[in-house]
Amino acid sequence: MPLSLFSPLPQPLLHSFSSTKSTASRIRATPSRLRLSVVKATSSDKESSGNVPEDDPSFNPFGFVTDNPSSRSAIQLPETPAEDGNVGQMLYRTEDKGREFGSTIRSGKLRWFVRETGSKESRRGTVVFLHGAPTQSFSYRTVMSEMSEAGFHCYAPDWIGFGFSDKPQPGYGFNYTEKEYHEAFDKLLDTLEIKSPFFLVVQGFLVGSYGLTWALKNPSKVEKLAILNTPLTVSSPVPGLFKQLRIPLFGEFTCQNAILAERFIEGGSPYVLKNEKADVYRLPYLSSGGPGFALLETAKKINFGDTLSQIANGFSSGSWDKPTLLAWGMADKYLSQSIAEEFEKQNPQNVKLRLIEGAGHLPQEDWPEKVVAALRSFF
DSSP, rough: OOTTTOOOOOOOHHHHHHHHHHHHTOOOOOOTOOOOOOOOOHHHHEEEHHOOOTTTTTTTHHHHHTSSSGGGGGOOOOSHHHHSSSSHHHHHHHTTSSTEEEEEEEEETTEEEEEEETTTTTTEEEEEEEBTOOGGGGGHHHHHHHHHHHOOOOEEETTTTTTTOOOOOOTTOOOOOOOHHHHHHHHHHHHHTTTSSEEEESSTTTTHHHHHHHHHHHHHEEEEEEEOOOOTTTOOOHHHHHHHHHHTTTTHTTTTOTTTTHHHHHHHHHOOHHHHHHHHHHHHHHHHHHHHHHHHHHHOOOOOHHHHHHHHHHTTTTTOOOEEEEEETOOOSSSSSHHHHHHHHTTTTTEEEEETTTOOOOHHHHOHHHHHHHHHHHH
């Protein structure tokens, strides 16, 4: 007999509940004795109960997480959860990772996390590396190390709202607009005493685009510009993540996904991140809700059409005369090679394209050795 929400329970069912009450009342669960175990059904059980086999790809209750191999450790339930299966313990496992070459530097009212390799006396000049969203300067760690060995002095800050830098609440000193990002970056350059002109390397969406618009407004401070995979033309597509973030309510939910950064990286790459790397990219989003809301505000405030028009027009012939390198990952699943080729055609005298085979959206993460080779020969 079908049951409705307000139907009384049948007597046999009531009896089955009451018969277990006395047993349940005798169970005393304590944290030290609590255990989780996985019961695997036998083939006969599966056939008799109608359960879907475990190896059936359609059966995946945690599919939103476990379809990303590098993220599985974030949700696996161990036998004793109190030991290493909760968010607090994941933070303990990862809190010291990802800070290579870095320190916190106060610039005005904001604290930036800045990585630095080499020294001010480096003979070949200063290079500033700017990351895109939703990543962090950690992606440049290997490139920076090798570039300093080649004689360069390197800086790579985490943009405000990203990585280990400050993440102010919108409306309280920082609103995540293009103008504010530019002003904060100018102050940081003064704090670091970076003398102009310097070499600039830019990659990625949102804040990566702001790195390019900053260069357009400050050409005298840039000696040479290297662009890794970044939206450059008005036809550059906007990834689904940033579209989702702009949807009311759904954006607020999406921005709190602790693994969104690593999923975004892998979504644009032919490779899967190792766990130790994925730990660093997820750490800021595990630590608090601040990074997610900072990303949300940045995605909401940017005008993609206007920003891409600035970039396309600003770097065209007659507008930009600085030597510019496009070091482009050919396997980028967000931005195709044709975008780089179209951008080069707009200013062939000053823009040179160098394709990086085997690298995706983050060439500096996928194949840093090839990025270093391209930068060294260009700078």
